[in-house]
Amino acid sequence: MTEGSEDRCLEYNPKKRYTDxxxxxxxxxxxxxxxxxxxxxxxxxxxxxxxxxxxxxxxRQLLRVLKIGRDILNKIK
Known part of the structure; x- marks a missing residue:
């Protein structure tokens, strides 16, 4: 009666943090x-x-590192 579950309620996926x-x-x-x-x-x-x-x-960090405008990055879909 054991069924696998693909719930991801409490999983923690930390983001990688970079310095510039x-x-x-x-x-x-x-x-x-x-x-x-x-x-x-x-x-x-x-x-x-x-x-x-x-x-x-x-x-915000990509804008700083790549030296591009905010609108350029916001247009990406």
Missing amino acids: EELEKTIFLLVDISILYILDIEARGNMLKSIKESTGASN
Whole structure:
């Protein structure tokens, strides 16, 4: 009578916290940031989305490290 359950009520999933320097090093290992500023809008959005998903960093910290405007990051879907 034992049934498996996929409830996730009380599970704790801590987020990885980075200093700005650690985040910058991590991003540079993932992608070449120098091309970020010359890409078209769609490609830039895809790159930013992959950076955000792989690092799990907050929007505010990504803005500081990547030196981009808030509106650019907010347009990512």
